[in-house]
Amino acid sequence: MPNAALAEWLIARFTDGSRAASAVGDLLELTPERGSFWFWWCVARIILSFTWRRLLAFAVAYLSLAFVHTLSFRVLPLRETLEAHNLHYLALSVAPFSAFVAAAAAYVAICYGLRDELTRVLFLLFAVFSTAMFLWRIPELIFANLLAVVIIVILSTVSPRRRRALLAAALALGIGFGGFQFIRYLWPWYLHLVPLSATGYSLSADALPFLCVAIQAAACDWAHRLALDRTRRVLETLPSEPNS
Amino acid sequence: MTRPPSAGEFEQIVLLAVLRVGENAYGVTIRNEIAACTQREPAPGALYTTLDRLEEKGFVKSHFGDPTPQRGGRAKRYFAVTRKGLAAVTSAQKSYQRLLEGLNLLGRANA
Numbered sequence: 018m019p020n021a022a023l024a025e026w027l028i029a030r031f032t033d034g035s036r037a038a039s040a041v042g043d044l045l046e047l048t049p050e051r052g053s054f055w056f057w058w059c060v061a062r063i064i065l066s067f068t069w070r071r072l073l074a075f076a077v078a079y080l081s082l083a084f085v086h087t088l089s090f091r092v093l094p095l096r097e098t099l100e101a102h103n104l105h106y107l108a109l110s111v112a113p114f115s116a117f118v119a120a121a122a123a124y125v126a127i128c129y130g131l132r133d134e135l136t137r138v139l140f141l142l143f144a145v146f147s148t149a150m151f152l153w154r155i156p157e158l159i160f161a162n163l164l165a166v167v168i169i170v171i172l173s174t175v176s177p178r179r180r181r182a183l184l185a186a187a188l189a190l191g192i193g194f195g196g197f198q199f200i201r202y203l204w205p206w207y208l209h210l211v212p213l214s215a216t217g218y219s220l221s222a223d224a225l226p227f228l229c230v231a232i233q234a235a236a237c238d239w240a241h242r243l244a245l246d247r248t249r250r251v252l253e254t255l256p257s258e259p260n261s
Numbered sequence: 262m263t264r265p266p267s268a269g270e271f272e273q274i275v276l277l278a279v280l281r282v283g284e285n286a287y288g289v290t291i292r293n294e295i296a297a298c299t300q301r302e303p304a305p306g307a308l309y310t311t312l313d314r315l316e317e318k319g320f321v322k323s324h325f326g327d328p329t330p331q332r333g334g335r336a337k338r339y340f341a342v343t344r345k346g347l348a349a350v351t352s353a354q355k356s357y358q359r360l361l362e363g364l365n366l367l368g369r370a371n372a
Contacts, residue, residue: 021333021335025335032309032313035325035336035338036309036313036338038335038336039287039288039325039335039336039337039338040288040305040309041333041335042288042329042332042333042335042336042337043287043288043289043292043305043332043337044305045331045332045333045335046289046331046332047289059305059306062304062306063305063306064306065306066304066306066307066309066310067306067309067310
């Protein structure tokens, strides 16, 4: 007999414990006629089916962050241009923030779908921030962006679900970007402790964007669970109206 | 106004299998029913993630039975189609029926 406790523990890393136990129980029922190899093959496929979407979402979020960052700081000399106009603070905050919004939007779109309220709010915010970042020389567009933000906020307060989506977006981006700022604050100390290799290559420097995306992804999952999933479950448990 | 969630092709297959099995619908019986009716065995991972997704959409509800020694003391997770799930699968099947009307595809396949 295969080690069912180990299989259950492995599956429970990606879903809740009772669901993992029932899935392993299902496999155990069929194991006598199909064998241990089939059992472990099924365990691997169950784990893959629970994780592939998040792995893909993480990869796309990383690429989105890298793309927006490269576009703003390498392809377009945004930092130099903004600093030349004494907009140093804008260069250091809005541009990286826009990259974080892009990463969060990509991650949430793949994990929860395009119809999800949080996805829609994040894409709207990305549109606003990226327009502000790249077209900041046109005052009319900045004004239109500010107006768009006001309209998004007002429209979001109309329904409770949209309000919660806005709250989830604020939480996710606040934690993601706040985490990034905190890591950036600690990073020089860390690099001081971990010296560069003889070739000058630093794995730790390459790990920074991975860490940022990991924090942003975890923040998106947590905010979605807190503001949208949990509230939905509470609403579903409430008794429905008699004539509905 | 948001559109009501709809069921995809595999989701419809799972919903119909749960309906066919009835009260004893849990992982193994649903899987066996799908295999018997479609001649294709669904991947275990796909089945569980689809059942989770259907539950999130409110198309099925689940509850845990008592633990059994045959399953190493693990409980079965039973599924039942909700009214919303029934409406979704009925609506999807009606659409298929309308699309099939006048095509005589089933007659040709049996010929």
